[in-house]
Amino acid sequence: MSTTATTPEILILGAAIEGGKAADVRVVDGTIAEIGPDAAASATSDAHRIEADGLVLLPGLVDLHTHLREPGREDAETIESGSQAAAVGGFTAVLAMANTTPVADTAEIVERVHDIGRRVGLVDVQPVGAVSKGLAGEELAELGLMHRSRARVKVFSDDGRCVADSRLMRRALEYVRAFGGVVSQHAQDPGLAGTSACCHEGEVSGRLGLPGWPSVAEESIIARDVHLAQHTSSRVHVAHVTTAGGVDVVRWAKARGISVTAEVTPHHLMLTTDLLAEYDPVYKVNPPLRPDEDVTALREALADGTIDAVATDHAPHAAQDKDHAFADAAFGVLGLETALPVVSTTMVASGAMTWADVSAAMSARPARIAGLDSHGQGIAGGAPANLTLIDPTRKVIVDRSTSKSLSRNNPWHGRELVGAVTTTMLRGRLTAVDGAIVEALA
Numbered sequence: 001m002s003t004t005a006t007t008p009e010i011l012i013l014g015a016a017i018e019g020g021k022a023a024d025v026r027v028v029d030g031t032i033a034e035i036g037p038d039a040a041a042s043a044t045s046d047a048h049r050i051e052a053d054g055l056v057l058l059p060g061l062v063d064l065h066t067h068l069r070e071p072g073r074e075d076a077e078t079i080e081s082g083s084q085a086a087a088v089g090g091f092t093a094v095l096a097m098a099n100t101t102p103v104a105d106t107a108e109i110v111e112r113v114h115d116i117g118r119r120v121g122l123v124d125v126q127p128v129g130a131v132s133k134g135l136a137g138e139e140l141a142e143l144g145l146m147h148r149s150r151a152r153v154k155v156f157s158d159d160g161r162c163v164a165d166s167r168l169m170r171r172a173l174e175y176v177r178a179f180g181g182v183v184s185q186h187a188q189d190p191g192l193a194g195t196s197a198c199c200h201e202g203e204v205s206g207r208l209g210l211p212g213w214p215s216v217a218e219e220s221i222i223a224r225d226v227h228l229a230q231h232t233s234s235r236v237h238v239a240h241v242t243t244a245g246g247v248d249v250v251r252w253a254k255a256r257g258i259s260v261t262a263e264v265t266p267h268h269l270m271l272t273t274d275l276l277a278e279y280d281p282v283y284k285v286n287p288p289l290r291p292d293e294d295v296t297a298l299r300e301a302l303a304d305g306t307i308d309a310v311a312t313d314h315a316p317h318a319a320q321d322k323d324h325a326f327a328d329a330a331f332g333v334l335g336l337e338t339a340l341p342v343v344s345t346t347m348v349a350s351g352a353m354t355w356a357d358v359s360a361a362m363s364a365r366p367a368r369i370a371g372l373d374s375h376g377q378g379i380a381g382g383a384p385a386n387l388t389l390i391d392p393t394r395k396v397i398v399d400r401s402t403s404k405s406l407s408r409n410n411p412w413h414g415r416e417l418v419g420a421v422t423t424t425m426l427r428g429r430l431t432a433v434d435g436a437i438v439e440a441l442a
C-alpha cells in the first residue's frame with residue numbers, strides 16, 4: 001500500500017458541515033477546493049461523488065494516545081493493522097506511544113515507526129518519544145535528537161508508567177520548552193499504589209478483594225505537574241484523566257493561566273468500576289475504571305472544555321496476555337474503531353455536546369496539542385482534505401470479530417452504540433468506507 005502522487009477529484013454532496021448547515025464540498029489534489037452551492041457545478045464529470053444527505057462532515061480525527069505495539073509485539077498489533085483500525089474509526093492522524101520493544105527512546109526507533117506509518121499511508125503515524133531511557137524513569141532519553149529527527153517528535157511520554165521522579169519531570173519540561181514540545185504524563189504516583197494495583201481503590205475493590213489505586217495517586221501527580229509546568233514555563237499534558245479530583249486540579253490550573261491540557265478516554269466516559277463484579281479482565285485498564293460520580297465529572301469537564309480532547313488509549317493485547325485471572329491480565333482495551341460512536345452516544349445523543357464540540361475535542365485541539373500542522377484545520381477552503389463522514393443516527397451493535405485490530409480485547413462487544421463513521425479521507429484519498437479499507441490507486 002502506498003499513497004499516490006495525485007488523488008481524484010471528490011465531491012461530497014449535502015453533508016452537514018460540523019453538524020451545522022448542509023453544503024457541497026469539492027476536493028481537488030488533496031485539498032478542500034470549494035465549499036458551497038457552486039462546488040457541484042465546478043466539478044468535472046468524472047469526479048467521485050459521495051451522497052452525504054443526513055451525514056455530518058468533520059475534519060479527520062486525531063488521536064493523541066495510540067499503542068501500535070510495533071516494534072516488539074506484532075502479534076498484538078502492527079503499524080499497518082493499527083492504521084487500518086484508525087482509518088475505519090475516522091482518524092487521519094494518531095500518536096504512537098513509546099512503550100514498544102525496544103522502547104522508542106532514540107531517533108532511530110522513532111524514525112522507523114514514522115517511516116513504516118508513511119509507507120502504510122492510511123493515517124499519519126506520529127511517534128511519541130519516551131521521556132526516560134528505557135522508560136526506567138531515571139535518565140532523560142535523547143529528546144533533542146528525537147525532535148530533530150525525520151519523525152519531528154514533539155510529544156514525549158513514558159505512558160504506561162508515570163514519570164514519578166520530580167527532578168526528572170522538571171528537567172524534561174525544561175528541555176521540551178526549547179522547541180515547543182510537551183510532556184504527556186501518565187499521572188499515577190506509584191508510591192501510593194505499589195505494583196499490584198489492578199483497579200480503582202474503593203467499595204468495589206474492597207468487596208472483590210483486589211488491590212486498588214486510590215484517586216489521590218492521580219490527583220497528587222497532576223497537582224505536582226501543573227506546578228512544575230508553571231515553574232518551568234513549559235507545557236504539560238495530562239494523559240487519560242479519570243477522577244473528579246484530577247479534573248478539579250486541571251480546572252484550577254487553567255484558571256491561573258498554567259499551560260496544561262488534558263485528555264479523557266472513551267472508556268472512562270462510559271464504563272464504571274461496577275463492571276468488575278464478575279472479574280472480567282476485558283475491563284482491566286490503567287488508569288482504572290472509576291465510580292459513577294467520576295464519569296459524570298469527566299463528561300461535564302469535556303463538555304465545558306476543561307478536558308481538551310478525547311484520546312483512545314487504544315491498547316491491543318494478544319489473547320495470551322489478556323485472557324487470565326483478573327489480577328494477572330494485561331491492562332488495556334481497544335479504542336480506535338469505537339471512539340467516535342462512544343462519544344456520539346455519551347456526549348452528542350445526550351445533548352451534552354454538539355458536533356462542532358466533537359470536532360474541537362477530537363480534531364482541532366488534539367492536533368494543536370501535538371503540533372500537527374496539517375491536521376485539525378477544520379473544514380475550510382485551502383485546508384488539507386483530511387475528512388470524516390459520520391452517520392449520526394446509525395445504530396451499531398459492536399462485534400469484536402469485525403475489528404481491523406489484530407486483538408480482540410474489546411469492552412464494547414455486544415453493546416449498541418449510536419453514530420457511525422462511514423468514510424475517512426486522508427489528503428483527499430479515501431482510506432476507509434463503511435468499515436472497509438480502500439486500497440490506494442496504483
Ligand SMILES: [Zn+2]
Nearest residue numbers: 159160186286
Ligand atoms: Zn497511560
